[in-house]
Every structure is written in C-alpha cells, then in structure tokens.
Amino acid sequence: MTNEFEEEENIMKLAHLQSISFICILAALAALAGCAGKSNLPVYPVDALPAESAMKPYKVEKAEFSLPSGWVFKPQDPNKPLITGINMSGQGLVGVLKKESDGGGSLVLSCWGAFIRVDIQPKISREMVTDNIPDAVLVKSFQVETPGSYPQVEIYSGTRIVEGKKVNILGYAAWKWTYGFGCKYGISGFAPPAGSEQFEKELVAILRSLKS
Amino acid sequence: MKAFIVRLTATVATVIVTACVASTVNLYFSPSAEQIQAQAKKMKPALWKIPLGPASVQEMQFLSPGRLFVGLKRIDSTMSNRECLLVDTEQGTVLWRFNREEQGDYNTVLAVENMILLRRDHDSRTTLTALDSTEGRVLWTVSSSSPSPVVLSFPEERLIVVVEREDRLVRFSAHDLQSGNSLWNRELKASMPRQMPLPPVFPEGFVHFYAGTEMVSGKTGNTIWRNTEVKPGPQSPPAQLSNGALFVIDGAPALQVLNASSGQKLFAEPLEQGILFTNISPSREMIYLRGAGAWREANKFRIIALRRSDGKPVWTYADSEPSVSNIVEEDKRVYFGTATALVGLDSAGGKQLFKVTASTTGRTYPVQVRATRDKIAYISEVIIAAFDPLSGKKHYSHGVTPVQDLDGLDIMIRKRQEELAQRQGQQPGFSWSQRYGQEAARYQNVASSSYQRSSLLSSEGKYGESDIAYARANAARNSSKAYSRMAFQSSLTELGTAMAEGLKTAELQGTIEMFRFLHSSILAAYQAAEEGDYVYRPNAKGTDFTGVAVVHMPTGTYRHFNLSPAYADYGLWNLVDFKKGVIYHHGLGMGGDYTFAEPFTAYTGMIKHRKYNSFLIAQPVDIPKF
Numbered sequence: 001m002t003n004e005f006e007e008e009e010n011i012m013k014l015a016h017l018q019s020i021s022f023i024c025i026l027a028a029l030a031a032l033a034g035c036a037g038k039s040n041l042p043v044y045p046v047d048a049l050p051a052e053s054a055m056k057p058y059k060v061e062k063a064e065f066s067l068p069s070g071w072v073f074k075p076q077d078p079n080k081p082l083i084t085g086i087n088m089s090g091q092g093l094v095g096v097l098k099k100e101s102d103g104g105g106s107l108v109l110s111c112w113g114a115f116i117r118v119d120i121q122p123k124i125s126r127e128m129v130t131d132n133i134p135d136a137v138l139v140k141s142f143q144v145e146t147p148g149s150y151p152q153v154e155i156y157s158g159t160r161i162v163e164g165k166k167v168n169i170l171g172y173a174a175w176k177w178t179y180g181f182g183c184k185y186g187i188s189g190f191a192p193p194a195g196s197e198q199f200e201k202e203l204v205a206i207l208r209s210l211k212s
Numbered sequence: 213m214k215a216f217i218v219r220l221t222a223t224v225a226t227v228i229v230t231a232c233v234a235s236t237v238n239l240y241f242s243p244s245a246e247q248i249q250a251q252a253k254k255m256k257p258a259l260w261k262i263p264l265g266p267a268s269v270q271e272m273q274f275l276s277p278g279r280l281f282v283g284l285k286r287i288d289s290t291m292s293n294r295e296c297l298l299v300d301t302e303q304g305t306v307l308w309r310f311n312r313e314e315q316g317d318y319n320t321v322l323a324v325e326n327m328i329l330l331r332r333d334h335d336s337r338t339t340l341t342a343l344d345s346t347e348g349r350v351l352w353t354v355s356s357s358s359p360s361p362v363v364l365s366f367p368e369e370r371l372i373v374v375v376e377r378e379d380r381l382v383r384f385s386a387h388d389l390q391s392g393n394s395l396w397n398r399e400l401k402a403s404m405p406r407q408m409p410l411p412p413v414f415p416e417g418f419v420h421f422y423a424g425t426e427m428v429s430g431k432t433g434n435t436i437w438r439n440t441e442v443k444p445g446p447q448s449p450p451a452q453l454s455n456g457a458l459f460v461i462d463g464a465p466a467l468q469v470l471n472a473s474s475g476q477k478l479f480a481e482p483l484e485q486g487i488l489f490t491n492i493s494p495s496r497e498m499i500y501l502r503g504a505g506a507w508r509e510a511n512k513f514r515i516i517a518l519r520r521s522d523g524k525p526v527w528t529y530a531d532s533e534p535s536v537s538n539i540v541e542e543d544k545r546v547y548f549g550t551a552t553a554l555v556g557l558d559s560a561g562g563k564q565l566f567k568v569t570a571s572t573t574g575r576t577y578p579v580q581v582r583a584t585r586d587k588i589a590y591i592s593e594v595i596i597a598a599f600d601p602l603s604g605k606k607h608y609s610h611g612v613t614p615v616q617d618l619d620g621l622d623i624m625i626r627k628r629q630e631e632l633a634q635r636q637g638q639q640p641g642f643s644w645s646q647r648y649g650q651e652a653a654r655y656q657n658v659a660s661s662s663y664q665r666s667s668l669l670s671s672e673g674k675y676g677e678s679d680i681a682y683a684r685a686n687a688a689r690n691s692s693k694a695y696s697r698m699a700f701q702s703s704l705t706e707l708g709t710a711m712a713e714g715l716k717t718a719e720l721q722g723t724i725e726m727f728r729f730l731h732s733s734i735l736a737a738y739q740a741a742e743e744g745d746y747v748y749r750p751n752a753k754g755t756d757f758t759g760v761a762v763v764h765m766p767t768g769t770y771r772h773f774n775l776s777p778a779y780a781d782y783g784l785w786n787l788v789d790f791k792k793g794v795i796y797h798h799g800l801g802m803g804g805d806y807t808f809a810e811p812f813t814a815y816t817g818m819i820k821h822r823k824y825n826s827f828l829i830a831q832p833v834d835i836p837k838f
Contacts, residue, residue, distance in 0.1 A: 163611040166573045
C-alpha cells in the first residue's frame with residue numbers, strides 16, 4: 001500500500017525516468033542515423049550505369065527520382081488497383097516502377113517517414129521479396145556509394161509456381177537512408193533472370209537518383 | 213510541473229510512435245480498373261454477393277442442398293476467430309451468424325443438416341459447442357480440461373464420445389448429441405496413450421489401443437470384444453478397417469489382422485525390423501504397407517505387399533522418393549504417386565511397369581490417384597494429369613498457379629523457425645531429409661483417408677437423402693480433415709519444445725500463425741475440391757485474376773473461370789455446384805466496389821496493413837457437361 005505522498009513521489013520518479021528514456025531514444029536515433037548505411041559490402045561500380053542526365057525525372061510528393069528509358073512510373077492510388085504482377089506490400093508506397101522492355105520487371109518504391117527505424121527499413125524491403133518467393137536465396141549484396149548515403153541492394157533467387165511449372169525469378173530489395181526529414185526510401189521487386197544484368201544496373205541508377 | 217512533464221513526455225512519445233506507424237501498408241491486387249471492367253463484361257452477373265469484410269475463410273461446406281456453412285478468420289496479426297454463418301444459397305441470404313470471438317482454435321467436428329458441433333481448443337482446454345443449424349442457437353456446451361481430446365462421432369446413434377488422454381489414464385465420456393447430457397463414462401489405465409494410434413470408428417462403436425485392443429460400444433460404453441495380445445506401439449501407423457477386418461501394426465513390428473466384429477485374430481505376420489511403417493492400405497487382393505528404412509539407404513522408401521488372405525509377403529518395392537498418395541489397385545496393377553511421378557506396378561509381382569514424370573516442381577503434397585474410366589489421374593496441388601494405365605503414356609496435364617502454395621508455406625515456416633533458432637543460439641532441431649520423410653508419411657495417410665471419403669461420397673451422393681446419410685459421408689470427410697489437421701499439428705510439434713517456446717516471440721508469432729492457418733486451409737479447401745469425375749483448384753492464372761480451374765478427369769477437358777482480381781489469399785476457397793453451374797467463391801468479385809478495411813498493426817509491430825473487404829459470391833459459369 002502507498003499513501004498519497006508516496007504515490008506523488010512515484011509519479012515524479014516515473015516522469016523523470018520517462019524524460020531520461022526519451023532523451024536516450026533521441027540520442028540513439030541520432031546515433032543510428034549517423035552510422036546508417038555504411039557497411040563492409042562490396043561497392044558497386046558506377047561507371048557503366050545509365051547517366052542520370054539521360055533519365056526522366058519524377059517528383060511525387062516528397063519522393064524524387066529518375067527512371068531510365070524503357071521504364072514507366074505508375075503512381076499509387078489507394079482506390080485504384082495497380083499492376084504489380086505479384087502481391088506486394090509497402091509502407092508509404094509511392095508507386096510501381098515498371099520496366100517494359102527486355103523481359104520486364106517491376107519494382108515498388110516506398111517513401112518512409114523520418115522516424116522509420118534503421119533496422120526496420122531494410123527488413124521491410126527484404127521481407128517483401130522473401131515473403132513472395134518462399135525459397136528465396138540471397139545471391140548478391142552490395143552497396144552503392146552516393147554522396148551522403150550508402151544505399152544497399154540485395155538480390156535473391158528463387159522460384160514461383162506458374163501454371164504447374166517451376167519458374168525462376170529474381171527478387172530485388174534495396175534501401176537508401178537520407179538525412180533530414182525527407183524520404184527514407186525502400187525498393188522491392190521482381191524480374192525474370194533474362195536480362196538481369198541490365199536490370200541490376202538500372203536499379204542501381206534509380207537508387208542513386210533518389211533524393212531526400 | 214510534474215504533471216506537465218508527464219504530459220509532455222507522453223505526448224512526445226505518442227508523436228514518435230504515431231510517426232512510425234501512421235503510414236499504412238496496402239496489399240495491392242494486380243489488374244487495372246479497366247482490365248477488371250473488361251473481364252466483368254465477359255462474365256454472367258453474379259447471382260448474389262454477401263459482404264464478409266476483410267476475412268479469410270477457414271472452412272466452407274454444404275450442410276445440405278442450399279445450405280452453405282462458412283467459418284471465418286480475421287486477417288490480423290493474431291488470425292483471431294470471426295463468426296461462422298449459414299447461407300441460403302437459393303436466396304443469397306445469411307440465415308444466421310454465430311459469434312466465435314473467443315480465443316482459440318475452432319474446428320467443426322460434425323456438420324449435419326440439423327446440427328453443427330464446434331470444437332474450440334485454447335490453453336489446454338477444449339470446449340464442444342453444439343448449434344442448432346436451423347437457427348444457429350447453442351444447444352449445449354461441454355468442456356474438457358484435458359488437452360487435445362479426441363472426439364468420435366456416432367451420428368446414427370445420436371452421440372459423441374470424448375476421449376481424454378492423460379499421462380497414464382484415458383477417460384471416455386459419451387454425450388447425447390441433442391442435449392449434451394452424459395450417457396456413460398469409463399476410465400482405464402494406459403501407458404503413453406497420446407502416442408497410440410487414434411481409435412478407428414465403426415457404426416456400432418470404436419476400437420482403442422490404450423490397454424491392448426478393445427472394441428467399445430458407442431451406445432453403452434460396454435466392451436464388445438477385447439484382444440489383449442494386440443498392442444500397437446508408439447510408432448505404429450493409423451489402424452485401418454476394411455471389409456470387416458481390422459489391420460494393426462504392433463510394436464514388434466508385426467501385422468495383426470483381426471475380425472472387426474469379434475476381435476478374433478485372423479492372422480499375424482512378422483515384419484522386417486528397421487523399417488518405420490507409416491501407412492496400411494488394404495485392397496481386394498493385397499495389403500500394402502508403406503514405410504521407410506534407415507536414412508542412409510539409397511532406396512529407403514518401401515512398399516511391401518502382403519497377401520490379403522493370409523498376410524504372407526509377396527513382394528517389396530523400394531524407391532528413393534516416398535509415395536505421398538493413396539494406393540489404387542485396378543486390373544491387377546497398382547498405382548501410386550510420389551511428389552514428382554506416377555508409378556505403376558504389377559500387383560502380382562511388384563515389377564515396376566512405369567514411373568512417369570507428373571510434376572517437375574518436386575513440391576510435396578498429398579497426391580490423389582484416381583482410376584477414371586480408361587485413365588489413371590494424378591491430382592496434386594498444382595498439376596492434374598492423366599496417364600494410360602498400361603503404358604504410363606501421358607494423356608493430358610493441366611497446371612495451375614496456386615493462390616498460396618503449400619510447399620511454399622512449409623518453406624516459410626521453416627525459415628522463420630530457423631531464424632528464431634539462430635537468434636536464440638540453437639540448432640533448428642530437425643534435418644531436411646527427416647522432415648521430407650515425415651511429411652510424406654503424413655500425406656500418405658491424408659491421401660488415403662481422402663480417397664476413402666471420395667469413394668464414400670461417390671457411393672452415397674454428395675448430399676444424403678437424410679441428415680444421417682449425409683452425416684456418414686461427412687464423418688469420412690471430417691476424419692480426413694482431422695488427419696490433415698493432425699498432420700500439421702505434428703509438423704509443429706516435431707520442431708521441439710525450444711521452437712514451441714520460440715513461437716511466443718511476438719514478432720514472429722503472427723506470421724507463423726498465418727502460415728499455419730493457410731497451410732491447414734489449403735489442405736481442407738483442396739480436399740473439398742473434388743466431386744465425381746471433376747476436380748477443381750483455385751488458379752491465379754496470369755497473376756491478374758484469381759479463379760477456378762475445373763478438369764473433367766475422364767476426358768481431360770479443362771476450363772478456367774476468372775472470378776476476382778488476384779489479391780492476397782482471397783480466392784483460395786471455392787465450392788462448385790456442378791448441377792447448377794454455380795461457383796461459390798470467396799474473393800473481391802468483379803464489381804469494382806472495393807473498399808479498404810480498417811488498418812491494423814501487423815507482425816513487425818511497426819507497420820499497419822490495410823486489406824480490401826471480401827465477398828462470398830455465387831457466380832454462374834458454363835461448366836461443360838458430360
């Protein structure tokens with residue numbers, strides 16, 4: 001049993017602890033933001049990528065990016081269905097980036113708020129891929145050096161059953177932390193193995209073009 | 213000041229949390245609005261459409277002509293229960309809804325024209341609730357404090373028997389189906405009762421193996437016969453009843469065949485040591501035993517044929533992959549399916565006549581093998597094919613794109629469990645090869661029981677002339693469903709205590725629960741998707757739309773019907789009324805009036821999902837008639 005005075009004191013202690021916790025959370029977030037992205041992964045060579053000047057720029061609310069030729073952007077509208085080719089989920093979905101040439105492929109672009117957790121950002125992108133390809137195996141991962149951020153890409157290989165046959169499919173998960181209150185980007189998508197080298201280059205070019 | 217600090221801290225914390233979860237995750241379906249409109253124009257208008265909200269279907273079955281019983285699950289991180297309802301399919305109206313909001317795992321034990329018996333398992337406690345199926349009114353409720361009791365139904369005698377298995381004790385209690393009143397009780401001492409084969413049910417009673425082998429009258433609880441010499445072991449496969457004989461493999465191991473009416477031993481045959489027997493399939497001329505040898509053996513999966521008349525071994529067939537189907541004996545040949553092939557053997561000598569590739573996916577599923585006029589049909593999760601019974605030459609093969617595929621779910625469950633084990637610094641506790649063999653064993657029994665159910669349905673009609681006749685057919689179906697449920701339950705159990713503890717990790721619990729639900733739902737939905745010469749599957753053809761693929765097995769005629777835009781797991785459940793040419797389908801439909809349901813927090817604890825509302829739709833279709 002506690003009396004009224006003790007109870008008030010407890011509330012004060014709790015308030016004190018809460019404010020300390022809050023400061024700690026802010027400090028942790030700041031620390032995480034500062035070290036986000038940098039890793040020991042190989043760095044993707046950017047020399048052979050499509051030039052950003054030759055790509056078509058888009059600005060959709062906070063999200064800013066460019067697409068190489070052969071790609072179309074399908075904006076997200078919650079009241080209209082979208083062509084994704086596969087069930088996907090995405091927090092803060094901006095829309096679908098669809099490659100219409102060389103075997104095709106689709107990527108979902110997401111823009112998350114300032115407080116998305118650093119560890120959750122890759123998790124969402126990654127799980128969109130692995131949840132849709134049950135037997136997905138990570139075949140390649142790398143980072144892309146861009147000023148101020150270190151976007152990362154993971155490429156998965158797996159199969160889907162289409163009309164009773166096993167069909168190979170590649171899954172792409174990428175994310176890019178940017179400073180400030182702009183977008184923290186996530187990309188997830190799928191493409192057939194044919195033309196995967198070019199698809200990979202174009203994904204990296206899109207990733208580099210994402211701006212905060 | 214202190215109040216201000218408290219409020220400020222709370223407000224800021226709320227802002228942070230809200231900022232993290234405010235955005236919602238939408239699961240989008242594929243086709244554009246224009247594509248949906250174009251598809252809708254090609255279709256006949258739906259007869260009716262009942263909104264169900266954002267729900268997955270747990271079960272769907274006809275209680276009688278024109279009365280469709282549907283059980284729902286809420287789509288959220290807990291996959292909690294929603295109501296079950298009875299639909300008048302002539303009018304397209306809901307006759308009643310029964311609230312199943314309580315926590316736990318609901319299953320339908322018995323569903324007949326005038327009664328539905330629901331079972332709810334939660335926290336080692338099981339509750340049976342009987343509903344009057346005309347009004348959805350609760351007739352009675354009975355609870356059991358013992359975990360996972362077995363419920364045996366005797367609809368002809370208007371009673372059920374509940375079997376509660378403690379460590380060293382088994383309790384039987386019979387209840388009147390109309391009133392729930394206790395009819396009789398019995399207790400007996402037993403060793404490891406949970407590991408014994410489940411009691412097979414006869415019209416007059418049941419046989420248990422808890423202290424020797426005993427047949428008990430369902431009506432009185434009295435012993436009809438007892439045979440203390442026959443003692444199945446903890447690894448014995450399910451006992452089988454066939455043409456008045458009871459087939460049991462005991463702990464020795466030896467095959468024991470008893471007269472089912474008197475319990476008198478007809479014959480016994482010692483079996484090879486070192487083989488784990490998984491299934492007994494008696495036929496007209498032979499008794500086929502399936503099992504697996506030592507794990508290092510190349511051809512470890514065996515089929516041993518014994519003479520039906522005296523149990524003497526005739527031949528043994530060994531293969532590198534296990535059979536996962538029922539066994540069909542036709543014109544002195546025996547057929548079965550593996551995950552990849554249809555195999556034909558000479559039933560007299562066991563010589564392999566052919567082994568032909570039926571599926572290249574290699575995905576395990578309880579394959580159904582059917583003799584259909586001049587063909588042998590191979591029905592798997594994603595392939596429906598037919599072969600010549602003599603040469604094995606392929607007549608046709610139709611593949612479907614699954615809405616959710618069973619093997620994919622198996623892989624996902626394993627992945628999540630491995631992830632958990634790694635986090636906790638443990639080994640996963642199972643090997644892939646062991647799991648493959650164990651799954652195969654369970655699927656043999658699922659397929660066999662489903663084959664029995666199919667034979668029963670075709671001999672008695674889809675709906676019985678009376679509720680009792682229908683109950684007989686349904687009892688077989690429920691036994692089959694029980695096997696599929698047991699199969700899944702054991703697949704979880706075998707992952708070990710560490711895994712079970714791991715499942716309590718909130719982050720993964722929702723995901724695993726969802727996979728678990730979909731896994732059992734697929735088994736149940738696909739087992740219901742067979743009637744007479746037809747078999748059907750949900751089919752997300754072309755990924756834009758989900759629908760139903762119907763195959764007429766004797767001719768191989770294939771028709772696909774688009775029913776809804778492809779979206780999440782919607783579209784898994786369909787029932788086809790072949791006489792009326794109507795598909796009862798769970799999905800979005802082609803109406804275009806899709807609305808999002810309220811968001812909810814998903815398994816990551818950070819993200820919110822929104823789902824579209826779903827409908828139960830009666831869609832008229834032109835099914836070719838033969």
